[in-house]
Amino acid sequence: MATEHQLKQDIVRICGMLHRKNYLAATDGNVSVRLGDRLLITPSGVHKGYMEADQVLTVDLEGRVLEGEGRPTSEIRMHLLAYELRPDVGAVVHAHLPYATSCTLAGISLLEPILPEVVITLGGIPTAPYATPGTAEVPEAIRDFLREYDAILLSRHGAMTVGLDVMDAYNKMEKLEHTARVVLAARLQGQLPPLPAAEVEKLRRLGAEYKRGG
Numbered sequence: 001m002a003t004e005h006q007l008k009q010d011i012v013r014i015c016g017m018l019h020r021k022n023y024l025a026a027t028d029g030n031v032s033v034r035l036g037d038r039l040l041i042t043p044s045g046v047h048k049g050y051m052e053a054d055q056v057l058t059v060d061l062e063g064r065v066l067e068g069e070g071r072p073t074s075e076i077r078m079h080l081l082a083y084e085l086r087p088d089v090g091a092v093v094h095a096h097l098p099y100a101t102s103c104t105l106a107g108i109s110l111l112e113p114i115l116p117e118v119v120i121t122l123g124g125i126p127t128a129p130y131a132t133p134g135t136a137e138v139p140e141a142i143r144d145f146l147r148e149y150d151a152i153l154l155s156r157h158g159a160m161t162v163g164l165d166v167m168d169a170y171n172k173m174e175k176l177e178h179t180a181r182v183v184l185a186a187r188l189q190g191q192l193p194p195l196p197a198a199e200v201e202k203l204r205r206l207g208a209e210y211k212r213g214g
Contacts, residue, residue: 007033007040007166008053014093014170015042019049023095023177029158030073033091033166034083037061041079043070074134081139082162085146091166093173096158099180103127104155108187110179113195118179119203120210122151125176130155151176 002010011031018024018031029048032041039059042048046055057068061083063076073079079092103110110118110125118125126145131137131154142160145152151161151172159176163169186192195203 004035004040004058005053007035008056010166011040011042011056012051012053014166015048015051017170018093018095018173021174021177023097023173024048024158025096029093029095030075030079031091031093031166031169032076032079034089038066039079039083041072041076043068044073045070075138077136077139078142078160081143082146082160085143086162088164089162090164091169092160092162093166093169094154094158094160095173097173097177097180099184100153100159100177101156102184103180104153104157106184108183110153110176110183112192113200113203114183114192115179116195116199116203118175119195119200120207121175122172123149123204123207125149125151125153125179127153127155130157133157 011033014031018029026047027045030042032039040056041059043055043057057072058066059072060066063072063080065072075094078094082089082092104127109127113119126149128141128145131141142152151159153159159173161169161172161176163172
């Protein structure tokens with residue numbers, strides 16, 4: 001089992017990857033990892049691309065700071081909700097993806113089954129209605145989606161992914177942004193036909209096997 005220090009280093013590494021991919025800018029975005037009855041989470045007001053492991057905060061499951069200096073991310077409520085609703089979730093990533101956010105501005109849904117790998121690994125990518133960032137409106141907007149989906153677009157506010165660990169959550173974020181790029185490029189040529197229902201069902205069965213490690 002990874003130590004607290006190793007998990008903090010993992011968070012810093014993922015934040016660096018998000019920054020290099022242009023998935024967040026400056027102090028945007030936040031990442032957390034569950035460690036028993038505590039969470040390790042990024043602080044507010046810190047540039048995630050240049051963060052150090054000792055800046056990662058330790059909080060309890062109510063969001064109270066146990067270790068570290070500063071305040072946890074203003075989006076801590078969405079992290080806490082994910083861990084409350086999903087015992088299987090070990091990490092949460094929130095980033096301001098340029099292409100995915102563009103989809104929400106243009107009213108383009110990523111929930112339609114267009115790409116087979118998305119159906120297999122994510123099931124689908126819904127868009128939560130707009131909620132004022134940093135407020136209690138955000139967890140309420142995503143509550144119903146979180147029960148079923150691991151990747152959620154946040155209208156005008158990037159995306160949120162959950163995973164077994166922080167790398168798993170990051171991988172889903174990368175796949176989400178890649179999907180948005182493909183869909184936006186294809187939409188320049190017109191409407192996109194979804195996969196046939198029979199194929200979607202086959203892909204969902206493959207996805208169930210994938211999650212079981214089959």
